[in-house]
Each structure stands twice: as structure tokens, then as C-alpha cells.
Amino acid sequence: MRNYFFFLFLLISTIASAQFDIYFENHSLRMDYIHSGNDKTDNYAFKEFIKEEKWGGSHTQMIETFEYGKYFVKVFDKNTGKLIYSRGYGSLFHEWSTTKEAKEFSRSFEETVLMPFPKNEVIIKLYSRNKSMTFDERFVIPFNPQKTFFEYKNDNILPVIDIHISGEPKKKVDIVILPEGYTEDELGKFIKDCHTLTNQFFAFAPYSQNKDKFNMRAVWIPSKESGSDSPRDSVEVSTALNTSFNTLYSDRYCMTLDYHRVRDYAANAPYDQIYILVNTDKYGGGAIYNYYSVSVSGNLKSPKVFIHEFGHAFAGLADEYGYEDSFENMYAKGVEPWEPNITTLVDFDTKWKDMVASNTPIPTPANAKYTDKIGAFEGAGYVKKGVYRPKMDCMMRSFDGDVFCEVCSKAIVDMIKFYSE
Ligand SMILES: [Zn+2]
Numbered sequence: 001m002r003n004y005f006f007f008l009f010l011l012i013s014t015i016a017s018a019q020f021d022i023y024f025e026n027h028s029l030r031m032d033y034i035h036s037g038n039d040k041t042d043n044y045a046f047k048e049f050i051k052e053e054k055w056g057g058s059h060t061q062m063i064e065t066f067e068y069g070k071y072f073v074k075v076f077d078k079n080t081g082k083l084i085y086s087r088g089y090g091s092l093f094h095e096w097s098t099t100k101e102a103k104e105f106s107r108s109f110e111e112t113v114l115m116p117f118p119k120n121e122v123i124i125k126l127y128s129r130n131k132s133m134t135f136d137e138r139f140v141i142p143f144n145p146q147k148t149f150f151e152y153k154n155d156n157i158l159p160v161i162d163i164h165i166s167g168e169p170k171k172k173v174d175i176v177i178l179p180e181g182y183t184e185d186e187l188g189k190f191i192k193d194c195h196t197l198t199n200q201f202f203a204f205a206p207y208s209q210n211k212d213k214f215n216m217r218a219v220w221i222p223s224k225e226s227g228s229d230s231p232r233d234s235v236e237v238s239t240a241l242n243t244s245f246n247t248l249y250s251d252r253y254c255m256t257l258d259y260h261r262v263r264d265y266a267a268n269a270p271y272d273q274i275y276i277l278v279n280t281d282k283y284g285g286g287a288i289y290n291y292y293s294v295s296v297s298g299n300l301k302s303p304k305v306f307i308h309e310f311g312h313a314f315a316g317l318a319d320e321y322g323y324e325d326s327f328e329n330m331y332a333k334g335v336e337p338w339e340p341n342i343t344t345l346v347d348f349d350t351k352w353k354d355m356v357a358s359n360t361p362i363p364t365p366a367n368a369k370y371t372d373k374i375g376a377f378e379g380a381g382y383v384k385k386g387v388y389r390p391k392m393d394c395m396m397r398s399f400d401g402d403v404f405c406e407v408c409s410k411a412i413v414d415m416i417k418f419y420s421e
Pocket of ligand 1: 320341390391394395396404405406407408409
């Protein structure tokens with residue numbers, strides 16, 4: 001019987017792989033665009049199509065079923081109308097649009113969607129969530145590989161350093177590590193930092209049990225100067241990716257607005273996730289779902305920071321903490337948020353309700369009796385009231401404990417399977 005299931009599995013994956021070959025070449029199509037607007041409206045403007053040599057994604061899991069992310073891209077085969085590829089993602093524009101500044105003026109940000117390179121004409125559609133959390137179609141563009149102009153970038157010549165390789169990119173989670181603020185003389189330090197990051201990452205559950213599902217590669221791009229911009233310390237340096245602390249006016253939030261440049265560099269290796277490693281001891285970092293993660297090398301002394309951040313970028317996990325003066329507009333009342341590890345209890349059935357013991361009350365009181373129980377504890381997603389988290393403590397809430405809660409762990413493992421099966 002076991003053999004039967006094994007062959008059935010083989011057959012299904014062979015058929016799925018054949019589907020990939022019908023529609024796609026093993027290269028990437030990258031669409032760069034500009035996303036602009038303010039707190040009320042937003043606009044998309046196409047910039048360019050780029051063909052990239054490498055595709056690091058799956059050949060079997062073409063449709064994303066998680067439906068995580070503020071935004072979504074869907075690719076349809078023009079002839080049949082069939083959906084052949086989809087992915088969710090987030091962006092810095094979305095975060096900025098929730099700030100005070102966005103009430104005063106409009107601003108533009110670079111965004112990108114990446115997909116395997118289509119063999120035939122396709123229709124690419126971009127979607128954005130509305131207030132009720134359903135997706136609205138916002139931008140539509142055709143792409144014909146025989147007729148549409150695209151730039152072919154097969155001249156990626158930056159050195160790629162293998163840090164941890166466990167198999168073919170199409171069956172693994174491929175992380176590309178990009179150096180930021182490492183000078184020509186600091187290549188040795190960068191490689192050492194990459195190994196430190198990788199070792200610490202794989203020491204942490206559930207990544208520790210899934211080491212063989214990951215590839216880690218580093219691209220070498222020297223910067224003119226060390227470190228990163230830090231406006232509050234009056235530090236401005238010339239670096240490869242132009243990162244800066246104080247992004248969106250939060251001192252520890254270190255991101256870059258030059259997203260298309262990040263994608264140019266990342267394209268040197270096949271990848272699913274981009275990890276920017278900033279050469280500084282100043283505390284900070286940041287991450288957005290299927291966008292990129294940033295860690296400072298100083299975090300390597302406290303690896304929980306970059307493991308926490310990667311939870312956002314890789315598995316779409318929300319922060320499980322609330323602030324005293326809450327961001328009231330972050331999660332609308334009466335609507336279930338999309339993140340797998342927080343709930344407003346509006347549609348708890350779609351979340352982790354099946355993991356809660358029958359004798360645990362919902363909402364769950366935050367007292368000693370329930371310390372180790374899965375429940376729904378109030379205070380998460382930056383608010384104290386109305387948004388609930390699965391456990392008293394978790395890596396997505398604080399660094400007091402040393403583990404992801406069961407709900408976050410499951411979300412991470414499900415995502416690892418999505419990339420590697
Ligand atoms: Zn959690």
C-alpha cells in the first residue's frame with residue numbers, strides 16, 4: 001500500500017511538472033512597476049519587463065492557496081483563460097500608506113512581481129485587498145514573449161557563494177543573501193557572517209528539522225563604505241543597496257527604497273526569498289511578506305531578531321504584540337485579518353480553532369492556568385483590544401521564550417512544504 005501511494009505521489013508530481021513545461025521556461029519574468037498614492041488612493045504604473053536567467057521557484061506549486069499578503073499577482077494563459085501562476089506579497093508602499101505622512105501627500109515606491117517565464121501570451125493581473133479583506137483587481141497587462149519588448153538580463157556576473165546547498169532550486173526554499181555596507185576588504189567578514197546567520201537559523205525550530213529543504217547562497221557586491229545610513233546619528237554612507245535606518249521614521253526600521261536594484265542583484269542566484277545582511281552593530285532590521293528581509297550583522301549576536309523578521313517575510317506571520325497607544329486602523333473591526341497567527345474571532349474557524357482544546361475558553365484569560373495552552377489571547381497585531389494571538393508568548397511576540405508557538409510553527413512548516421514538495 002505504501003508503494004502504491006508513493007507511485008501515486010510520483011505520478012501527480014510528474015503531471016504537475018509537465019504542466020510547468022507546457023506554460024513556462026525555466027527562467028524568470030520580472031515585471032517592475034511603480035506603486036504610488038496616499039492613505040486613500042493608489043495607482044500602478046508599469047516600468048519594464050525583464051527576462052532573468054534563473055528561476056528559483058517551484059515547478060509544481062504554481063497556484064498559491066494560502067492567500068496571504070496585502071497584494072496578489074495572478075497570471076492567466078491568454079488562449080484558455082486558465083490561471084497558471086499566482087502569489088501573494090506585501091510592500092513598503094502599503095506600510096507607508098498607513099502613516100501620518102500619507103494623509104498629507106502622495107508618494108511613489110518601486111515594486112516587482114516575479115514569475116516563471118511564459119512560453120505563450122499571458123495576462124498578468126495585480127490585486128489589492130479592500131477594507132473587507134477581499135481582493136480587487138487593480139492592474140491588468142498582457143505579455144507576449146514573441147512580441148512584447150523585454151530586456152534580457154543574462155549578464156549577471158557577480159560572484160555567487162554557496163553557503164548551504166541541499167538540492168535543486170525547484171524543490172527547495174532558496175534564500176539569497178545580499179551584502180550591504182561590506183567594503184571590498186570585508187568579503188571575509190561577509191562570508192563569516194553568512195555562515196553565522198545560517199548556523200543560527202538552522203539551530204532554531206522548525207527550521208532545524210527542515211535543514212534539507214533549504215538552499216542559502218550569497219551574492220558578493222562590495223560597497224564603497226561600511227554600514228548603513230542612520231539619519232538620527234547623522235550618518236550617511238555610500239552603499240550597494242542604499243539601506244537606511246529610520247525608515248518610515250522608526251529608528252530601528254532599516255530598509256531600502258531601491259527595490260529594483262535589490263532585485264537586480266538577487267537575480268544572480270536562483271531565489272525564493274531575499275535576505276539583506278547589513279554590516280553594522282546598530283540594532284535593527286525589517287521584513288515584509290514575499291518582499292525582502294533585512295538583518296543587521298549586529299543581530300547575529302541575538303539571532304532571534306532575524307528569525308523573527310524572517311517569519312514575516314517567509315510565512316506571512318503578524319506581530320503578536322499590542323502597543324499602549326494602538327494603531328487603531330491597522331485591523332478593521334468586524335473583518336478577519338489575513339495573517340495565519342492573529343484573529344479578530346470574526347472567522348476563527350479559518351484560523352487555529354481546531355488546535356484549541358475543548359476546555360480552553362475563547363477568548364482565553366491571560367493567566368498562569370493557560371500559559372502553555374493554545375487559545376485566543378487578546379492583544380496582537382499592534383493593538384491591545386480586539387485582535388487575538390494563539391499563545392501567551394511566541395517568537396512573534398517577545399524574545400523572552402525561545403520558540404515559535406504551535407500556530408506559527410505550523411504556518412512555517414506549511415510554507416516550507418509549499419516550496420519543497
Ligand atoms: Zn505565534
